[in-house]
Amino acid sequence: MASSSLAKKKIAVVGSGNWGSAIACHIGDKVRQLNGQYHEQILMWCKEEILDDGRKLTEVINQQHENIKYLPDRKIPENIIAIPDLDIAVKDADIIIFVIPHQYVKNVCEQLKNNIKKDAFALTLIKGFYVDEQTKELTFVSQIIKNTLNIPCASMMGANIANEVAKKIFCEATVGCRDDKHSEIIRQLIDTPVFRLRFFPDIEIIEMLGGLKNIVSMLAGFAEGLDTGFNTRAAVILRLGFVEMINFCRLYKKESTPDIYLQSCGIADLIASSLGGRNYRGAKTMVQTKDSLAYIEKKDFNGQSLQGPSTAKEVYRYLHAQNLLDRFPLFRDTHLICESIIKPHVFLDNLGNHPEFH
Numbered sequence: 306m307a308s309s310s311l312a313k314k315k316i317a318v319v320g321s322g323n324w325g326s327a328i329a330c331h332i333g334d335k336v337r338q339l340n341g342q343y344h345e346q347i348l349m350w351c352k353e354e355i356l357d358d359g360r361k362l363t364e365v366i367n368q369q370h371e372n373i374k375y376l377p378d379r380k381i382p383e384n385i386i387a388i389p390d391l392d393i394a395v396k397d398a399d400i401i402i403f404v405i406p407h408q409y410v411k412n413v414c415e416q417l418k419n420n421i422k423k424d425a426f427a428l429t430l431i432k433g434f435y436v437d438e439q440t441k442e443l444t445f446v447s448q449i450i451k452n453t454l455n456i457p458c459a460s461m462m463g464a465n466i467a468n469e470v471a472k473k474i475f476c477e478a479t480v481g482c483r484d485d486k487h488s489e490i491i492r493q494l495i496d497t498p499v500f501r502l503r504f505f506p507d508i509e510i511i512e513m514l515g516g517l518k519n520i521v522s523m524l525a526g527f528a529e530g531l532d533t534g535f536n537t538r539a540a541v542i543l544r545l546g547f548v549e550m551i552n553f554c555r556l557y558k559k560e561s562t563p564d565i566y567l568q569s570c571g572i573a574d575l576i577a578s579s580l581g582g583r584n585y586r587g588a589k590t591m592v593q594t595k596d597s598l599a600y601i602e603k604k605d606f607n608g609q610s611l612q613g614p615s616t617a618k619e620v621y622r623y624l625h626a627q628n629l630l631d632r633f634p635l636f637r638d639t640h641l642i643c644e645s646i647i648k649p650h651v652f653l654d655n656l657g658n659h660p661e662f663h
């Protein structure tokens with residue numbers, strides 16, 4: 306008993322927000338069906354919070370088996386244990402799944418450095434990336450994890466609105482992985498008839514699409530808030546916005562799997578997020594109420610995080626450094642709107658001048 310249980314691989318989930326909790330539920334259910342290979346108990350790092358009623362979030366998750374703050378109304382399987390101490394949650398894990406807002410990744414990795422298993426590997430579900438302050442080079446979350454922790458890191462992105470995944474409504478996702486053994490483990494842990502996976506080697510392009518769609522889905526929200534017609538919205542989201550996403554990816558890497566943009570991480574996530582994502586909803590509210598995004602995030606999202614504004618800022622910084630802002634007017638204007646430097650309608654006025662038409 307002791308030796309077979311020692312051989313079982315352990316899983317840790319770093320993050321317990323809306324998506325973190327939903328994917329933990331999904332994997333928690335899946336490992337229970339696998340009988341063997343994996344420890345059924347999954348440790349989920351939960352940044353401790355005191356809720357309005359004075360209780361600790363980890364205690365609520367572990368006693369009530371529900372994350373009442375970030376994923377209400379979804380029973381969390383009893384094999385998911387919320388752990389407030391990051392090091393304890395991760396130190397024995399063989400597979401570490403990162404799912405926190407991207408702005409916290411560097412700190413979390415710094416804290417984990419020297420305290421993980423040497424042969425562990427990571428999977429990032431985080432949508433967003435950085436531009437290095439000094440070099441102005443693109444830096445991916447998978448690279449930060451890989452370089453700080455010295456372990457390989459795969460990525461998984463797609464049209465995966467967490468509340469729908471939590472209800473087991475069909476979706477698919479795209480996995481970026483260059484190691485067949487890791488791909489097989491990811492398939493075992495996540496692939497089900499209602500959550501289908503496809504695998505590609507393009508780890509960084511998949512991440513990049515996940516980050517960029519948060520910018521375009523904000524534009525979808527601005528456009529709807531401004532009450533544009535459907536033709537304009539289609540042009541903004543699926544033509545000009547999608548073209549900017551693809552062109553931006555090609556700045557980083559000209560050659561990737563040819564149909565990667567048509568996978569769940571590309572066009573499907575763009576559509577799902579532009580119809581119902583938080584960035585879309587926040588942006589629409591901003592136009593309708595004229596409140597700031599920071600205020601809307603606080604008022605309407607109860608601790609959940611809009612990743613679009615910070616990604617737009619990083620992208621703006623990169624394009625500015627490369628003298629390419631004019632080639633990406635939608636990305637440029639999203640940042641300027643988020644910073645209240647231009648009014649939202651200005652991006653519509655600029656559409657007819659988009660470089661696609663020159």
Ligand SMILES: NC(=O)C1=CN([C@@H]2O[C@H](COP(=O)(O)OP(=O)(O)OC[C@H]3O[C@@H](n4cnc5c(N)ncnc54)[C@H](O)[C@@H]3O)[C@@H](O)[C@H]2O)C=CC1
Nearest residue numbers: 321322323324325352404405406409431432466467609610
């Ligand atoms: N919610 C969704 O439908 C989906 C989200 N994603 C991506 O997953 C990632 C995580 O998103 P969610 O789980 O939705 O989180 P969320 O938006 O619910 O964010 C809140 C989380 O951030 C944590 N947090 C706050 N301050 C922190 C700090 N200083 N250090 C570390 N963590 C801190 C909170 O404890 C909480 O767990 C994001 O990159 C998001 O774009 C991807 C697919 C779907």
Ligand SMILES: O=C(CO)COP(=O)(O)O
Nearest residue numbers: 463464465466582583584
């Ligand atoms: O990434 C998502 C769905 O795939 C969710 O996007 P939001 O963060 O805008 O809700």
